[in-house]
Amino acid sequence: MDTDTLRAHLRDLLGEAGVVDAADAAQRPAGFMRQDTVQCRLLARPRSTDEVAAVLRLCHAQRIPVVPHGGRTGLVHGADATPAQLVLSLERMNAIEAIDPRQRVAVAQAGVTLQALQEAVQPHGLAFPLDLGARGSATLGGNAATNAGGNRVIRHGMMRERVLGLEAVLADGTVVSSLNRMLKNNAGYDLKQLFIGSEGTLGVITRLVLRLAELPASQNVALVALPDFDAVAALLGHMDRALGGGLSAFEVMWRAFYELVTTPPAASAPPLAHGQPFYALVESQGADQALDGPRFVAALEAAMAQGWIVDAAVASSARECAALWALRDDVMQTARHGWPFTFDVSLPIAAMEGYVAQVQGALAARWPAHHCWVFGHLGDGNLHVVVHTGADGDREAVEQIVYAPLAPLQGSVSAEHGIGLEKKPYLHLSRSAAEIALMRTLKQALDPLQLLNPGKVLHDS
Template identity: 50%
Template structure:
């Protein structure tokens, strides 16, 4: 037996350590599409003390370790490494406390996001962090990747929902700062180091999340706009007219909207005719009559100005689902496209329209039958692009596509990652977004907190 496995078994016990065929298939890959890899061992701690013992042992004996949450990441950040331990936080899934007075929730890192959302709702509060993988992703993974989602325009990225963290460092040291206070300026805010670090600086084990008042009303509208300039005018008007009631502003180019609607005929298509670009808007608040009237008024003004050519305002929750159906059809890609090369990039809103034109035209110029679908959270400066080349079959030209897309984003002053992290898949392009000085600072932090380089080897910085 490998002496490292003997060490793990002797110090941690069979209850925590699985090896060989005892490692479940789900622990061999994440959602990045990378080939499955069986890790050296799978450790499933039950407590922070278990995590600390695991890291102390691995650090002392030079055993690399890959933290895993819900394995829903798309950049390969939680993808296992063959010669490393996979550390799954799935057993650490308790909601420890909900404090109504402070409007906080204290949870273990393995808690599934949807479970945390439901617990907040049961307490009459609202956990505003939300993304499509809510039923599988975990709070620790959300924080380690600084996840985004559809409500970022109103509530911010994952880091805006965090008041306190407990983290285990590479050497097993437990740093517990489960702060509940909104105002706490006592020295460095160390939690920010670990949020978005993808498990390369420490392992998040517990978190204090900031909760919100639960909106009692929500509605949506679907708009067909003239062009992207009209979309920017509509966004400006919605921000001014709705203020904090604007919770989502999702944009779909015809490449995405028409392709998905045509490929999935069961999807409702509430707008008649075709338009230059499409927008789904969500407004929420505490006064149904007032919020609906404000949204209707802003839409009416946009129609009169010609920025919106047609619009449908939901009259029921069934209508809301219908208006969102095409935007949420991304889960159907495997049915209508086959293998894809997917991108999650960030751009200033003013540049996004022209960049989409360059990307879609450039991809078709290189591969005549290329299907390029553009959509995203434009209110948050986040563009998604999905590319499939039918003539290439299973051998998609992913590297060539990626090089072209990221070169275009770099020239436009954007970022190669808006909400999905760097992981393995984007590591070689990190310098497109971060300066030499920024990268040097990241390496200094990595050396300081993980001098032996055992945490998530090969990820983010390599």
């Protein structure tokens, strides 16, 4: 089918506003994607599950590959498209259909942004606790398709733990509606798990039932300096025990990252002096600030008495809590010397210190003038490694240094960002041949024509 005919069919299905030509699509904001990857044959903007199904039926009949788009905030090229492909954007499916305070669930369309849901449930005394820096752009459908993680996984889990049910459309237009609202439902296979984390390769998520939590009544945040990695691990266990399950975040910054985000042109002045090897942002959330605040401070004082903490800055207001979080979240400082290579890995906490030393040693041997910044959600086993060598052509060599040591540690090349195109050559380091074969079997069963987000996650069979 030629493009003019396809455009006419899509306008019949979606209306004039539902179809964007390739030239106009290329001028749209790219999110976190490079502008040169925002290519397509046409861009379709359905408003409902039925319209998504109609578009996919048409594309299936005509053998047209389809790339689903959410908020375009992914970092592994999972939403890249080519001029031969149709982009299917869920941006107009942005309705929050229901908020049920008694059941503590929300039903939302896939194009709702994470921040929009967070703000909508607050007046009900509820929270949607998944949180990440791209909250204002990232969509719930994209969060589910990539199994997003973020800042508070240590307490509330990944996106997978927040999804009770969902609706998805298969490559041939079949609608699979499994909008379960119950926490316990063991009636056969849990089909929603097929689509969560599959990056749009098995189906297009259109609606979700999401598990909410009670809105915390207290928040306590501290930035602490630590003398060595053993103290970091000891503090994590100590704070979790001392706070009785209230620990909601444990973010660790290696020295170079902390110094980067607390020196000009960064906006934050250093709350703690430079010079320690590790800094950690520790957060607790609870039910009573008058009780939880002293408990939090007492836990820090006990850790300091043990020698695990060298110095600490404790926030005394919501503004100061936000300021400490802003320091940790100022990752754009890593682009100060030019656009860097970013990595998202996970591995056992006991192996982290040796892994980082190995990576940094290999980088220094190859590029003496390189920059390497390490930080991450250490309580979840997740590290972000950001490397700048000064040459885009060094990417593959840096990838080998970062990814190769993970295999013997049984680590993962992707903690929370997915595989997309970028990590596809390294999937075998984290998944066995049998696992990859089973992934191929699922792909073949649900999308035998290889039309949904083709080329992502798995190598062509």
